[in-house]
Amino acid sequence: MSNGENGRKSVLVVGGGIAGIQASLDLANMGFKVYLVEKLPSIGGRMAQLDKTFPTNDCAMCILAPKMIEASSHPNIELLTYSEVEKVSGETGKFTVKVKKKASFVDWSKCTGCGLCVEGCPVIISNEFDQGVGKRKAIYMLFPQAVPKKCVIDKKEERPCKAACMDACPVHTNVPGYIKLITEGEFKEAYKLIRETNPLPACVGRVCYAPCQEVCNRGEIDEPLCIRDLKRVPAEQWNIEELEVPVVAETGKKVVIVGSGPAGLGAANDLALQGHNVTIFEALHEPGGMLRVGIPEYRLPKEILRQEIGYIQKLGVGIKTGVQVGKDITLEKLKKEYDAVFVAIGAHGGMKLGVEGEDIPGVTEGVGFLRAANLGEKVNVGKKVAVIGGGNTAIDCGRTAKRLGAKEVTIVYRRSRAEMPASEEEVIAAEKEEIKIEFLTTPSRFSAENNKLAKMECVRMKLGEPDASGRPRPIPVKGSEFTIPVDTVIAALGQAPQTDFVKDLGVSLSKRGAIEIDPKTGVTNVEGVFAGGDVVTGPAFVIDAIAAGKKAARSIHQYLNGQPLEPEEEWKEPEKFSQEEIEDRKRRFPSRNKVEMREEPVKERVQDFREVALGYSLEEATEESSRCLAGQIEGCIECHECERRCEPKAIVYTMKDENITLKVGAIIIASGLGLYDISSITEYGYGKIKNVITAMEFERLTAASGPTMGALKRPSDGRLPENIAFIQCVGSRDFRHKAYCSSVCCMHATKESMLAFEHHPGTKSTIFYMDMRAVGKRFQEYIARAKADYNATYIRGRPGRIEVNPQNDNPIIWYEETTSGEVKSFEAELVVLAQAMVPQITQDLAKILGIELDENGFVKIPDKFIQPLDTTKPGIFACGYVHSPRDIPDSVTQASGAAGRVAEAIAGGN
């Protein structure tokens, strides 16, 4: 049958529950075209939420799913889920309907329903399908058997920030994501999320230079988020030793990495997770590179480093320490034995001052000094120490010297504070520790007395024209010479890579000795040999090295698979707020200053190497993380994690609502039932007393695919109750709420008592009823069975009050046993309230359809006896609970009836 003129032979069915599905199938089988519109992402309705159905106690989903599949695959049925009817005009035979298809932000033509996106989403929200018992993510599938089996993103509002942090981060860590997880207290998930891009969260959370914080747009309102300080929180709030090791299929390919610093570790982590066999050769006796021997203990405790390197080793990465490639083993040999080589030896060579007297004992070089100090070897530190240089290494040398006994420590730097490469935080920390910094000063000569270093002659500098580095060239000021008494001098001028050994393989080096690579892929001029980190760039930051390692790993993986080397797509530049956006955010979000990281008091901390930063407490972490603008909204925060994980690339953040116009001949309204909010029935304490739940919550608890996998755990302590009370007519048959009877509760309570017994044999159920309405076929026998075989007791009386036993959270019910006239109390472990059910149709929708509702909100049926499915508007028919309270078989019966009425209305004509 064609659609007919003006769509006469098409039908609109509003509501994808069992009634809507049945009506659609009946009409489709008759040859009509059916548009089945459902506002949720999947059809199925309330029946999908139930565990079993009475009186057969069949599994609800087992009966429903075949119908859902039939509806979705029927050639005459078009499913329009996640859609709502916006406008209806016309009359029987020629209705025009406007339907809005809501933006799901997922391209359903590509989505395979695999659910990987859901795993990664950091936004955890109450799950309406589970009646709040369980949680879902911002991206979700309505239930596991959803038809269509697609995900939708619940985006309630636009994210109020640019997530510039993610753009600025060299590894593009999902910052809004992990900060949101910290706010929610999900520390394991936060750690795992950070680890997706950064294998050393606790270490980087202590030492990173935080380019993210520089661009954080919160700084336009008050202060940038302490993103780095928050990064260490998950490892402190959760035991990272519990992190599971994934099982990965081995590729059989072998990769060797020279150097176990952050670049080497970054590459090793990623390659191991892809199944390759990775071995790291490390020249020193302990792994970690600069993390181990460059950064002092008081900034990065080595135990933390050991733990995080330990996990990388758990992935199967072997680290051979004490083996120097180029001395103990040649690079050529490694290239023969392994399928790929990654050189990441960093830049550990010190640089000479080029000043007279630098051979006097007492004048040492910074990198070597720190290495010895960090490895616990003996170092000579006198009382008057001068450190030459202005980078973080110089500051580290100065603060280390202080802790090793120096009375006076002076840092001598040839330019001014503004040009100093060391981070501001480090400089402030040094000054707090009473380390003096002489700016615009350079040593010109060292001299000894009694064969011991005694004096350092210095000259003041002034800033001239910019030199090759782009910074002003320091020029000595004549006549400004002065002398500083010293007994130790540490030169921390820079670090050079020690790359002679790579020449064997013909790897090309720059003038400074750095390895030259293709910056997009990390490959050198020799096939199969890659490099990254300080050995390529010269001294840079830990996170840059990790990024280089990950880039090389990506290229190595492609190389090992015989694929051409293709770099990752470029990320965009970090964006700043416009002036308008700043004004708007200032209005919406009250100013809150950052939470400062607490530090050990100065006098105590300089006496040893204890960690200076004390970390955030749980309250501080929650407070600081909750400042993040992205996380201020409910729903999707556009962190792109789902996009990152979706293989078919189905995520479309820019999707818009779609408007469709349909032409149909008739309409069926089958929008089903809603659940009355019984928290207004204060005498029962729902919402206040934990172990008082609604019947639908009970269904979700016992459902095998529900939030507890079918374990009937009571809310307060997760115990399986053995003594359950059911209270009927909560909100129904009550003039103060709904005067009518909801029809199905007597039966569903009986069913639930049977389910409780089946889940936990012996469970006693007590049902407090007014009347037992068991009007269907075999319903009365069902109740008898419950009494005989399932330990269900029925007490006639409507309780007046529920109180709680504070010792065990057991609800206590006060009732009059009307058959004997006694007022009694009954203590149960769990109370299930049979909440009233209401028709699920708003006044707005009724107005759009042009039909009237009765005083209880059910569809008004003008002629109840002769045309009981006809609404007040010709051409529109009603069935199911929205028509009147009824159970599933009666809803299905009415649905077929409505299909018959529709066929009658539009059968004639073309």
Place this chain on the structure above:
Amino acid sequence: MNLEDIIQETKTYYCLECGKCTSVCPVAKYDPSFSPRAIIEGALLGFEDELVFNRELFSCLTCYTCKQECPSDVDFPIFVRKARSIAQDNGQRGICAHSGQLQSLARLMTSPTIKQKRLEWLSKEYSVSENSDVLFWVGCAPYFEPIFEDIEFRALDITEASLKVLNLLGIEPKLLPDEKCCGHDVLWTGDIETFKKLAEHNAAQIKEAGVKKIVFSCPEGYRTFKLDYPNYVDLDCEVQHISELLAEKIEQKGVKFKEINKKVTYQDPCRLGRHLGVYDAPRKVLESIPGIELVEMKHSGWESICCGTSAWTNCDSYSNMLRTDRLSEAVETGAELLITTCPKCQTHFRCAMVDKGEEHRSTPRIEIMDLANLVANAMGERK
């Protein structure tokens, strides 16, 4: 008036006999022979004599707890009140406590010849004015003193404190020289004839006084004027409880209170709370006094438990058990002071706490005071 009429008027036929009323009834909790549901059931079955001659008919406290809960909208307290008038017609008046003194007083006041010295207690310390358009309703307080000497309760303390509070708020109220009992108790025990006479007298007096507002310190008088008088007489006046007046003044321009450092708890009187819905005003007043810490009892607000006796009728050991348990709740809060806004509540609680012998020794005890007295202390010179 017969039983059938009452059933029709109060729509008692809607009763589903679910027993919710009885499960929350404070009397049913202690008295196993009292069940609101059973009373209705008997009435619906037509057993009029069993209803009218049942002593239990006068045990209902008309506290409105059942009415609040009833899913079928049955007005049990009004049903009881109307049934009691049939009972009165049949010579039943319940068991009158205190030898029937209080009931007799009310009836005496309907005599056209017996005169009262109604304002003899009034001292110069309190300012009243003939010209005010605000009337202060004194109520039966002047009569309580001699009757309740044994429990050391001077109800006039409340009256005087209320006057003081009004004065300090800048109000010099009018007092009726020939005020008569508002009729609350006789109305609720079914003596409609007496009630009508009292109401007519009072309404006439008020009309003559030409006032616009009547302020009450007693919730029973307040309820009677607000909800019951309009069914019998013409009253063209605004009525208000003193706690509401105070809350209003506090809201409008603030009232200066001295600091009183006490932990208190609050008894919601049935008539002020459930009957009239006034729960917040007294609490607002308490919270506005610096130093006062209000701790609620286990059952407070709409769940508040009645003080145990209504209309001086059928007061028995069950009433005492009820009161004792309620006092336990008060003591359990750790409060030093039990505040109430009803002279009847205060009378009944004091009665329970007075040592009348062995069985009273273990009654929980707490200092009790009317809100007006507390506020008077907080507002002005110590009384």
